[in-house]
Amino acid sequence: ASLEQAAAPGVSSPATIPCMPQEFDSAGFVAYVEALLPRIPEDERRIIAIAGAPASGKSTIAGNLEQHLDALEPGSAALLPMDGYHYDDEVLVPRGWRPRKGAPHTFDVGGYAASLRRLKANDEPSVAVPRFDRDIEIARAGAIIIGPTARLIISEGNWLLLDDEPWPMLRPFFDHTVLVVADMETLELRNRQRWVDYDFTEEMIRAKLDDNDMPNARLVYQRSTEPDWIINT
Numbered sequence: 001a002s003l004e005q006a007a008a009p010g011v012s013s014p015a016t017i018p019c020m021p022q023e024f025d026s027a028g029f030v031a032y033v034e035a036l037l038p039r040i041p042e043d044e045r046r047i048i049a050i051a052g053a054p055a056s057g058k059s060t061i062a063g064n065l066e067q068h069l070d071a072l073e074p075g076s077a078a079l080l081p082m083d084g085y086h087y088d089d090e091v092l093v094p095r096g097w098r099p100r101k102g103a104p105h106t107f108d109v110g111g112y113a114a115s116l117r118r119l120k121a122n123d124e125p126s127v128a129v130p131r132f133d134r135d136i137e138i139a140r141a142g143a144i145i146i147g148p149t150a151r152l153i154i155s156e157g158n159w160l161l162l163d164d165e166p167w168p169m170l171r172p173f174f175d176h177t178v179l180v181v182a183d184m185e186t187l188e189l190r191n192r193q194r195w196v197d198y199d200f201t202e203e204m205i206r207a208k209l210d211d212n213d214m215p216n217a218r219l220v221y222q223r224s225t226e227p228d229w230i231i232n233t
Contacts, residue, residue, distance in 0.1 A: 021179070021230045026057070029178070029231050030065050033152075037069055037076060040151045045122045047080075047173055050156040050231075051224055052180030053217035054102065055190035057233040061180060062156040069152065078150035080119065082157020084130030084139045085112040100212055101137075104159050104219070109166045116173040119146060119153050158216060161224035171225075179227040186233075187217050 024032060033048070040046050052058035062079060069077035085108045092098040097106050118127050131143035146153070159167050161177055182190075191213040195205040 021227050023230045023232060025232060026061050026064070029061065029229065030068050032229075033065060034069065034072065037073065037152060042151065045120065045151055045153065046175040047116065047120065047153040047155060048176045048178060049160040049170070049174040050154065050178040050180060051158065051160040051162075051220065051227070052156075052231075053182065053187050053220040054158060054213050055187050055194060056180040056182045056217075056220075057231075058156045058180040061231060061233075062154045066154050075147060075149035077152045077154060078146040079144065080115065080129055080146070080153050080155040081131060081144075082107070082112060082155060082160060083132035084143070085109070085115075086132055086139050088139065089137065099207075102158070102212060103216055104162060104164065104167065107159065109169065113169055113173070116155070116170065120173055122148055124148075158220055161227060162220075163223050163225050176229065177225075177227040178229045178231060179224060180231045180233055181221070182233045184214070184217065188214060191217075 022032075050058050050062050059081070062081075066077045066079045086101065087097070087106050087108060089098060089101075092101055092106060097103075100106060115127065115129050118124065125148065127146045128142035129144045129146060130139045130141050132139045155174075160170060160174070161179060162168075188209060191209055192205055195208050200208065
């Protein structure tokens with residue numbers, strides 16, 4: 001049974017992926033996926049990709065979903081954050097890319113694809129994947145260990161649905177795709193607050209917003225392929 005063949009209570013169960021994306025709020029999405037989990041055989045694995053603009057809420061949604069499913073069935077779900085595949089500043093600075101850290105060209109897409117391939121195969125005792133530590137702006141290698149009991153992998157990041165090379169190479173690994181949507185005004189306010197919390201000056205905040213965060217947000221919504229599901233935040 002595939003994910004698209006199950007439905008939450010009160011939702012019709014389509015035989016194939018619907019032509020138009022289904023829309024949810026955050027709570028509705030968690031409830032929907034909860035109903036899907038029992039349909040995944042114990043010897044199989046599914047990967048959900050959750051894409052969205054910076055500060056759209058995708059990381060919070062993915063984390064809440066993983067915690068909820070793990071409480072229901074310990075070890076059944078695991079997180080794979082795309083941000084762990086940032087190029088290090090030792091790569092970005094010499095290339096002049098440091099001010100655009102987080103843009104599509106600042107990620108090791110092939111490394112991320114290799115982790116997806118290993119997780120999809122599920123033929124190892126465990127798979128170690130990196131986690132990005134925002135406090136020190138460094139990806140911690142092997143910070144997350146994903147074991148074989150995880151039938152649902154929840155991966156989140158800005159560019160998972162980007163239709164510009166080399167990102168489409170990821171698409172075959174995803175069983176279902178999600179786009180988290182928020183309006184630009186809300187995104188700017190959330191991103192601003194993020195940098196305020198890091199004690200950035202107004203000049204630094206303005207540079208972050210104008211030169212990176214908001215251009216990235218626009219690119220996510222202009223160049224992402226249509227998802228299976230949409231979450232409105």
